[in-house]
Amino acid sequence: MTVELDIGGMTCAACAGRVERALNRVEGVSATVNYATERATVVGLDPEHTPEALAAVSKAGYEARVRTGPDDTWTRRAQENRIVSLRRRLITSTLLTIPLMDLTLMLALVPGLRFPGWEWLCVLLAVPVVTWAAWPFHRATLRNLRHGSVSMDTLVSLGIVASFGWAVATIIMGSESGYWIGFGPTPAGANAIYLDVAGGMTTFQLAGRYFETRARRRAGDVLDALAALAPTTARVLRDGREVEIPVEELRAGDLVVVLPGETAPADGEIREGYAAVDTSAVTGEPVPRALGPGDAVVGGSISTDGRLVVEATAVGAHTQLAQMAAIAERAQASKAGVQRLVDRVVTWFVPAVIVAAVLVMAGWMLGGADPAHAFGVGIAVLIIACPCALGLATPTALMVGVGRGARLGILIKGQDALEASGGVDTVVLDKTGTLTTGRMSVERSIVVGAFAEHRVLAAAAAVESGSTHPIAEAVRAAASELVADLPQADDFRTLPGLGAAARVEGDEVMVGNLRAMAEHGAELSDEIRATVDEIAADGATPVLVAVGGEVAGVLAVRDSVRPSARRGVEALRSLGLRTVLLTGDDPRAARRVAAELGIDEIHAEVLPAEKADVVQALKDSGRTVAMVGDGINDAAALASADLGIALVSGTEVAMRSADIIIVRDDLIAVAQAIELSRRTLRTIRGNLIWAFGYNVAAIPIAAAGLLNPLIAAAAMSLSSVLVVWNSLRLGRASGIPTR
DSSP states (O other): OEEEEEEESOOSHHHHHHHHHHHHTSTTOEEEEETTTTEEEEETOOGGGHHHHHHHHHHTTOEEEEOOOTTOOHHHHHHHHHHHHHHHHHHHHHHHHHHHHHHHHHHHHOGGGOOTTHHHHHHHHHHHIIIIITHHHHHHHHHHHHTTOOOHHHHHHHHHHHHHHHHHHHHHHTOOOOBOSSSSBOOTTOOOOOHHHHHHHHHHHHHHHHHHHHHHHHHHHHHHHHHTTSOSEEEEEETTEEEEEEGGGOOTTOEEEEOTTOBOSSEEEEEEOOEEEEOHHHHOOOSOEEEOTTOEEOTTOEESSOOEEEEEEEOGGGSHHHHHHHHHHHHHHOOOHHHHHHHHHHHHHHHHHHHHHHHHHHHHHHTTOOHHHHHHHHHHHHHHOOOHHHHHHHHHHHHHHHHHHHHTTEEEOOHHHHHHHTTOOEEEEEIIIIIEEEEEEEEEEEEOTTOOHHHHHHHHHHHGGGOOOHHHHHHHHHHHTTOSSOOOEEEEEEETTTEEEEEETTEEEEEEOHHHHHHTTOBOOHHHHHHHHHHHHTTOEEEEEEETTEEEEEEEEEEEEOTTHHHHHHHHHHTTOEEEEEOSSOHHHHHHHHHHHTOSEEEOSOOHHHHHHHHHHHHHTTOOEEEEEOSSTTHHHHHHSSEEEEEOOGGGGGGOOOSEEEOSSOTHHHHHHHHHHHHHHHHHHHHHHHHHHHHHHHHHHHHTTOSOHHHHHHHHHHHHHHHHHHHHHHHHOSSOOOO
């Protein structure tokens, strides 16, 4: 079993590593912990050992709770409480630190303004800051020490306590030396007051933690919004009356009434009414679609102008909306290979920084530096080395990118999809159901001799009345436009691979291909053969209708191209991608579609089992391949591609094995998915470069004595905020450009 746990009490990436190690010590399980989402994914945890896993987290010094679903409010409530607490502490710290810093600065520079006991007034202002306001850092440090570990909070707490303690000690001893707020020694006559450093450090750290927590909360808001699209109540028909019930009581088969302006509470099929339905919140499609009886409705979509009666076909966790949220949540909780490396680095980084700070301080003192100056350099090293930016670099970008994709109708299953998208140079497109609608239609009908068009179509439709083949559906649809009532067909027979036959109004009627006519004795004139060749050359499928052994007409049946297909292919090519058409159809039909859409390369007459071989051959030729299919017949090809993209709809969305799932009926979403993945990957790389670069550069600068502890505290807070802010830029874009 795979169990998700909400984790409370984590304050940095080192905490996530500690929780992960604690869970992995539970027998038979494999766990990953995501600091950004505050969640653990535990594989192999059976119900009997769940208490053991929760106890392991508690023993490590953190809280854990089994996640019951996307509507679980425990983490959300904990985050909101933390934000409120941090805001109160930040306001208090700021209001006391500003006069504290002004006072120490003024009295240090202007000795004439000093008064007896001014140092103790500064201490009085600092005490609430370094105790109550800084308590989150101290509490986390004490908890970690009880469990024999350290975290980022340990560095912050040590810096605050050491600065305050040194300041009080110098006041008591009356020392005239120190490392004042500026660079270099304290001005003459001023005691070594580190109170401004302790207060400023606390304020900067609280500000950084507050804005970081808020930003991480915003990064997850998009999925909360997705889950909140479904209404909490449903209006159902019971014994002819409309009754409002909680959505949890809704069952498949219930008739749900959706009034103008209301949201469909479940997936279903319209039984009564017509309306323009807005699905933008679920699929990202901006224009409402006119729907009526027989059309499918997705839960979370809105009826803009009509009353609908919808038969629920999927409710609760089975709806497309719920499955979208579940897939996106799993993706946000996933962890990339690079993130695992970062987590390992962070776990030993904090103790290494403490050792480095002590060694730097000792080195300066051995070099003859004033003890106060050496102490200040050590504090700067302790504070500047922030691994939080490293821990946030990957998960925050992944959270925002996945969330943004979900709102666009694009489901990215995790980090592997992002990494694969970065190198894609070729996109293979399945034809039927992907570039085309998958719905056949009779484009034109050519009758022969004295037969009338309506009689030919009526006879063909009568034969096809018992078939579910797409061509049969197309013939019936064309006949229904000319004939109100179809004649009765008797003695129906299927001709495997050829067509079908039946007796209609006393005549033997056969519907099929050229081979069917030839094998069953129908006369084929040169004119008919020429017509068949002309239709086939144009990329359509010729369907012949014979009445009484005589060919009565030829139907040109075609699978219509999606309206968005050309724009989608153009968008892919604008991204520098080579497009390849992969189909089992006749080469002539494939060439027509490719010419219409501007596709670069064609592979026709490919059996479903051979599609994966074509993809593999492209990979073997040195290309990095993305495969786009309808997710049903293309499973092997999707799996063999470097990046699998499935176009799906309805409740099948959760069953797909592709890396990226498109739930919009718009092929331009494929280009948007690749561009979104690329941008997310670029953001992750940028975050990691900044975070690694910051630590590599900052520690030597601080060790060289070129950074004041106060500036170090500000830089440390800023680094984490910058990483989160850079990730949030992914979600602020109004749309993902396709250049």
